[in-house]
Amino acid sequence: MTQSALAEDPKLTLARKTEQAKQQFMASQSPSVQQTVTSAFERLLSSDVARDAKTVGEAAPDFELPNAQGGSFRLSQALKHGPLVLSFYRGGWCPFCSLEFKALVDKLPEMRSLGASLVAVSPQDPEHSRQTASDLGLDFPVLSDQGNRLTREYGLLMALDQEMRALYQEWGMDLIEANGDDSYELPVPATYVIDHDGIIRAAYVDKDYTRRMEPADIITALKAL
Numbered sequence: 001m002t003q004s005a006l007a008e009d010p011k012l013t014l015a016r017k018t019e020q021a022k023q024q025f026m027a028s029q030s031p032s033v034q035q036t037v038t039s040a041f042e043r044l045l046s047s048d049v050a051r052d053a054k055t056v057g058e059a060a061p062d063f064e065l066p067n068a069q070g071g072s073f074r075l076s077q078a079l080k081h082g083p084l085v086l087s088f089y090r091g092g093w094c095p096f097c098s099l100e101f102k103a104l105v106d107k108l109p110e111m112r113s114l115g116a117s118l119v120a121v122s123p124q125d126p127e128h129s130r131q132t133a134s135d136l137g138l139d140f141p142v143l144s145d146q147g148n149r150l151t152r153e154y155g156l157l158m159a160l161d162q163e164m165r166a167l168y169q170e171w172g173m174d175l176i177e178a179n180g181d182d183s184y185e186l187p188v189p190a191t192y193v194i195d196h197d198g199i200i201r202a203a204y205v206d207k208d209y210t211r212r213m214e215p216a217d218i219i220t221a222l223k224a225l
Contacts, residue, residue: 014103014214018096022210025095033167040161045207050188053155053205060086060194061153065121065143068129073119073141076198082115083201083225084194085218088156088187089122090209092132093173097122097189100212101136107215108140114222116193117141123148123187125180146180151187156205160184193221201225 012020026034054060064074078084087104089097104118111118119141124132126144133142151157160168160175165184168175176182191213193202202221204213 013216014100014212017099017103018210018212021095021099036163036167040164041208043161044158047158047207049158049207050156050190050205053188053190053203054192054200055203055205056200058200060192060198060200061150062198063150063153065145065150066126066129068126068133068142068144073143075194078117078119079194079196079198082117083196083222085111085116085118085222086192086194087118087120088151088154088190089120090186090189091122091124091173091175091178092128092135093175093178094209096210096212098136100189101138103212103215104218105136105138107219110219111222114219116222119143121145121150121187123151123179123185125178128178145187148183148185148187151185154187154190154192156187156190158186158188158207160186191218193218193225195225 026037029037060075062076064072067073075084089100091097108118117140120138121143122129123145125146129142129144132138145151148157175184188205188207189209189212190203190205192200195201201224
């Protein structure tokens, strides 16, 4: 099953879709590349990355960032209208992010019926953020956190493993182009459900960047507010 077919299959959970996509991708690589990816992944999982990430019960740091759809977005202003789902993603080039967005879009009407809004943040520059929103048909705010200032505030900063950088280029994942710098810094993908008082009521943070919060769990968290 291709990634496109995975995204369209309503019977599969997001976790199953991303796991199958990971398996298919790894199977398509040479043994030496598989070893490089596996070793880099093991180093990431054994690191202290995201150890101090914001979590349930904490106040969500306020922010204002450029919105791909135009203008800027401020968290405190948006919370005046209801709770918010804040999604940190790596970039439009990331296949696991694309699968996550497809799953989130499918649940967006239900989120909105509960009075909540959805916003996504990545270190991509405004131009690439606009391209991501256009390519994936996203009709919610897609924000540009160039330099990862907000990612740092939320404790989610990670650097792409040195041995993976050349491979990313080979795969067409040009982080320097997309982010406008050569830091190779990315957010650990994370999802926060923030109530109208600015308090985090649900949080999903996983150094395994192929894993994401299930949209059904987001809905459950919103219903509990």
